Amino acid sequence: MAAKLPVCYLDSPLTQLGWNAQLEKDFAPHRAAGFVPARVATEDRHYYNIFTTDAELIAQITGKLLHESTPTQLPKTGDWVAVAVHDGEEKATIHAVLPRRTQISRKVAGRNMEEQVLAANVDVVFVVQGLDDNFNLRRLERFLVMVHEGGAQPVILLNKTDLCPHTAQRLAEVQAAVGKTPVLAVCGLTGSGVKRVGQYIHEGITVVFIGSSGVGKSTLINRLFGEEMQATLPVRETDAKGRHTTTRRELLVLPRGGVVMDTPGTREFHLWLADTGLQDTFPEVEAIALRCHFTGCGHTVEKQCAVRAAVQAGELSGDRYKSFLKLHGDLTKLEAATRQSKLARKASDRVALRAYNQFKRDRLEDD
Ligand SMILES: Nc1nc2c(ncn2[C@@H]2O[C@H](COP(=O)(O)OP(=O)(O)OP(=O)(O)O)[C@@H](O)[C@H]2O)c(=O)[nH]1
Ligand SMILES: [Mg+2]
Ligand SMILES: [Zn+2]
Structure with missing residues (x-):
């Protein structure tokens, strides 16, 4: 070989x-x-x-x-x-x-709004979502904003096809919502579709897997390697929430070329200031908004709003309009989002961090 x-x-x-x-x-x-x-x-x-x-x-x-x-x-x-x-x-x-080419950041809870860099210098970002209870189009759009904002190329992976009786329908639904962004249906359990994931990875390319805890990021990476390289644990059965198995970021080199990074589940991520990301995620809405009467139109109550007119005319779907407004709102309400995520912060995160720090200390002592 x-x-x-x-x-x-x-x-x-x-x-x-x-x-x-x-x-x-x-x-x-x-x-x-x-x-x-x-x-x-x-x-x-x-x-x-x-x-x-x-x-x-x-x-x-x-x-x-x-x-x-x-x-x-x-x-x-x-x-x-x-x-x-x-x-x-x-x-x-x-x-x-050295100067970064791209970076993937999220908003984290803290005393002040804080930007946390999940990964630097990545070319392709695999945004993973489960086709089980985890599936959520709005969340997917938020992840896409984050990727576009950081300057990398997103690819959406809809995982756990074995748990979804209408994968084709979901695939079409997502593809319609995200435009040109590639969407692949995959199965970490059987390996189905994973070959096509591999086509995005080769020498000189760095990819990263992001998505909520338990969606199967580490499992898919294991599949790519063809061997168990990461610890994976079963999802808690009752609520389809993961256990934050990956508590640190990993960087691995594929045998046939390409660098793969894993990340821990981004459960409480919030949007970082993502103006350009918003444009890239909703290009059709932004195009229509150019025709609004008022510059800085909020597209809600303003007179002669082209976006609302487009919705009424059936030119823009009501769902797209709603998620655009939601993101639009998110971007202008970062302060509120921060307070929320602070409340949402769970004790399990601290436990995981403590375990990781202990692991590092043990490792240093071994050396
Ligand atoms: N049924 C089914 N289960 C899967 C599939 N892919 C992964 N799983 C299971 O989902 C659980 C979570 O998978 P992980 O790979 O640890 O998820 P993760 O995204 O890395 O989670 P964190 O590291 O916590 O962020 C494990 O029990 C996997 O076996 C799939 O395609 N189908
Ligand atoms: Mg993991
Ligand atoms: Zn408007």
Whole structure:
């Protein structure tokens, strides 16, 4: 098998991780300063798992970088960083983060509105939704706004086809709502449709799986690898809610090329300021809105509103109009959303975080 791999695959482990000419250029000053490039696989508050050309290391950032960075500028899964490797130890220090090409962020609960970067430098984002009780078109649209806003290409995966007696109907419904965004029906259980997912992944491409907890992100990734690489747990039967099995982000290199990232379920994600994302998610509504009489029309009570006229004329579906208004509202009411998500924050998140931190501590002690 190995002999059949292209030479570049064997020669350049950095290329396997997604390294390219632009990054090499961005990295020049850091190379001159004696640092080596690495990609962040997982991160928590203080420790990072990173991949260099030949090793997986645990890294910490310098105090200087910590003080000079805002929280979103700190290294995130998928980031390229400049590191100093400590000889004879499996440890490194991160001195700088290279500019990001794309990023996937969500709004998180906190004292103030806070942007949390889920993944950096991704090309394709698989937005996964279950065809069981999890299915929710409005939520799907919110995820799409998030992806468009971050500059990546979304692909929708409707998973668990085995649990849905009318997959074709759902597929058509979603496709009608999302326009040109590709929509695939898949089954993590049987592997059906997973080959077509793989067609979006090849060397030089980084993909990430996002979606609520329990929709099957890790299962689909396992399928892609053809082996169990992630722990998966059964969904709680009563409410189709997941158990937040994945408590940290993972970055994995597919044997035939391409980088795959897993994320923990984004249960309480809210929209980040997503003006461009809104336009990309509702292009037809935005086009109609150009004809509204008032600039800054709210499309609800205003006179001579082209959007409402379009709904009345049957040119725009009532459902589309409603979800557009909802997102429109979400974007202007971030403050309220933050308060809500604070209330929604569950103790289980803290438990998961604690378990992960313990895991990291154990791991460091093993080293
Ligand atoms: N019936 C059915 N179950 C599936 C399918 N795909 C995944 N599951 C099950 O759904 C449950 C959750 O799957 P995971 O892959 O852990 O879900 P996840 O999205 O990674 O969840 P988090 O890591 O918590 O965000 C597991 O019990 C899987 O076996 C599918 O196509 N059909
Ligand atoms: Mg998972
Ligand atoms: Zn209007």
